[in-house]
Amino acid sequence: MHKVLINxxxxxxxxxxxxxxxxxxxxxxxxxxxxxxxxxxxxxxxSLRKALEYEAVDEVTQDVQxxxxxxxxxxxxxxxxxxxxxxxxxxxGLGPGTYVTDVGSTKTEVVRLAHRLLPKSVHFVGSHxxxxxxxxxxxxxxxxxxxxxxxxxxxxxxxxxGTVRWVRSFWEALGAYTVxxxxxxxxxxxxxxxxxxxxVATALVGLALRGSAINFAGPxxxxxxxxxxxxxxMWTDVFRTNRRAMIRGIDQLxxxxxxxxxxxxxxxxxxILTWLEKGKTARDEWIAERYRKKTLPP
Amino acid sequence: MHKVLINxxxxxxxxxxxxxxxxxxxxxxxxxxxxxxxxxxxxxxxSLRKALEYEAVDEVTQDVQxxxxxxxxxxxxxxxxxxxxxxxxxxxGLGPGTYVTDVGSTKTEVVRLAHRLLPKSVHFVGSHxxxxxxxxxxxxxxxxxxxxxxxxxxxxxxxxxGTVRWVRSFWEALGAYTVxxxxxxxxxxxxxxxxxxxxVATALVGLALRGSAINFAGPxxxxxxxxxxxxxxMWTDVFRTNRRAMIRGIDQLxxxxxxxxxxxxxxxxxxILTWLEKGKTARDEWIAERYRKKTLPP
Numbered sequence: 165m166h167k168v169l170i171n172x173x174x175x176x177x178x179x180x181x182x183x184x185x186x187x188x189x190x191x192x193x194x195x196x197x198x199x200x201x202x203x204x205x206x207x208x209x210x211s212l213r214k215a216l217e218y219e220a221v222d223e224v225t226q227d228v229q230x231x232x233x234x235x236x237x238x239x240x241x242x243x244x245x246x247x248x249x250x251x252x253x254x255x256x257g258l259g260p261g262t263y264v265t266d267v268g269s270t271k272t273e274v275v276r277l278a279h280r281l282l283p284k285s286v287h288f289v290g291s292h293x294x295x296x297x298x299x300x301x302x303x304x305x306x307x308x309x310x311x312x313x314x315x316x317x318x319x320x321x322x323x324x325x326g327t328v329r330w331v332r333s334f335w336e337a338l339g340a341y342t343v344x345x346x347x348x349x350x351x352x353x354x355x356x357x358x359x360x361x362x363x364v365a366t367a368l369v370g371l372a373l374r375g376s377a378i379n380f381a382g383p384x385x386x387x388x389x390x391x392x393x394x395x396x397x398m399w400t401d402v403f404r405t406n407r408r409a410m411i412r413g414i415d416q417l418x419x420x421x422x423x424x425x426x427x428x429x430x431x432x433x434x435x436i437l438t439w440l441e442k443g444k445t446a447r448d449e450w451i452a453e454r455y456r457k458k459t460l461p462p
Numbered sequence: 463m464h465k466v467l468i469n470x471x472x473x474x475x476x477x478x479x480x481x482x483x484x485x486x487x488x489x490x491x492x493x494x495x496x497x498x499x500x501x502x503x504x505x506x507x508x509s510l511r512k513a514l515e516y517e518a519v520d521e522v523t524q525d526v527q528x529x530x531x532x533x534x535x536x537x538x539x540x541x542x543x544x545x546x547x548x549x550x551x552x553x554x555g556l557g558p559g560t561y562v563t564d565v566g567s568t569k570t571e572v573v574r575l576a577h578r579l580l581p582k583s584v585h586f587v588g589s590h591x592x593x594x595x596x597x598x599x600x601x602x603x604x605x606x607x608x609x610x611x612x613x614x615x616x617x618x619x620x621x622x623x624g625t626v627r628w629v630r631s632f633w634e635a636l637g638a639y640t641v642x643x644x645x646x647x648x649x650x651x652x653x654x655x656x657x658x659x660x661x662v663a664t665a666l667v668g669l670a671l672r673g674s675a676i677n678f679a680g681p682x683x684x685x686x687x688x689x690x691x692x693x694x695x696m697w698t699d700v701f702r703t704n705r706r707a708m709i710r711g712i713d714q715l716x717x718x719x720x721x722x723x724x725x726x727x728x729x730x731x732x733x734i735l736t737w738l739e740k741g742k743t744a745r746d747e748w749i750a751e752r753y754r755k756k757t758l759p760p
Binding site: 294295296297298313314316343345352353354356358360361362363364365366367368369370371372373374375377378379381382383384385386387388389390391392393394396397399400403404407410411414415416417418420421422424425428429431436437439440441442443444446447448450451454 | 592593594595596611612614641643648650651652654655656658659660661662663664665666667668669670671672673675676677678679680681682683684685686687688689690691692694695697698701702705708709711712713714715716718719720722723726727729731734735737738739740741742744745746748749752
């Protein structure tokens, strides 16, 4: 099924945004045998030129409508705040039966927007490959970025099963493991495992700057804060479109830190040890599961 | 100077505790040409046997006093709560002029304890190599663990300059970059760049367990929480012996998260972007500095 999709059904794919993710999709498509045309759509000429140089796409254009014309699949790979103008611009170019998806890190607002703007003749479902890195730009794109990565596909009750099946097959063709989840549950869950950790990493960097403490930081700090080096524009959109779940997460984290504070204040060795042991056990089990399954099943 | 120290002055080194750090010191000593005897002192026979198997030490004993006898250098490499009984046990075995140091992650209480217990004829200064990993046990020891790592040496006003010089030379012989800092400043700084990040990683794992969100976590979460897999016994001691700075750090982090919460609540795109940009810039600069100097200067 995947081979048929990549080699027969798909002849033209539009990647709207050719940074790390768009570029990696382009490279991955070629790596799995796609022989059609990969169109890169972007605003800045320099980014488009780089995408061609890195052979992440075959053609480039700054004209969104022309860029999606004739494509069987269009994937939005820009920061989320660009989605609304881009969807509006691409609509006249989208042929009936075109599949449209995105790689945005939040889904409730994105899916609502797409359903509101796109014509019924277009097949839309949201996606979120849990891949990427803190690096910015097509020069960090990798053909194997989606290999064994978890890709969440987020249908609503009105999304046709065929659309979900097709888009899942596409990601699986690139090597990903797909799971469907509602946009709302996606956002609630990702707030805790991605968006809040990102905010915390940024906060820790801020604290470490006081008194130049950061100059004494080691490899543990480097890993703990790696995500804080991510693209601020992209993450501003993520935070804003998942505000409510982020606020809930912040409140829960503050409550958790307040409990630890009390244990430290009364120097409760056993409670501190138990808390640390619970965290270690849970993380070790999760990591072991990842290694066992070589992926991240639900 | 380093070569003289390792090849001439040192003939017998006692590593009290042969886990990841003690084992790595043993392996590093051999790697830099030390041809004397490395004694491993430990409580459990199984750990001592493993240390011999991995060739991290040459001799082992469960008798602390005998284990330090005749050594020119004794290094405490156990969790901090073991230091007091170990120091008491080793005192009768320590010859005059023996250098004693430790690798504990907090220094104020440790240095106070050592000054209180050790006879004046022994040369003590605290150390903290900012190396290690979340792994536990000599099987993860590495001969290059201290290569280009920052090692903080923490004299007090009464520590003789010669003792500081000698212990710095020892760490530099293993490849480390050394900086001296008071025990109090050490603890204040490390609370922010190491102990608080550790607590936060554990808290994030706890939050991710709710509603099984952790099953949707990706590589960003894995890195952000890696340190939470560290040894709970060791970290309980670290937290307890640096309680006050930890509590201050928690309060500062809660204040920072509360400010972010307000920005999210009023959907202040510019303030969120500026905050994320500041964090990214600071971390990127720190990482660039690390790569440039291949180490972590103050």
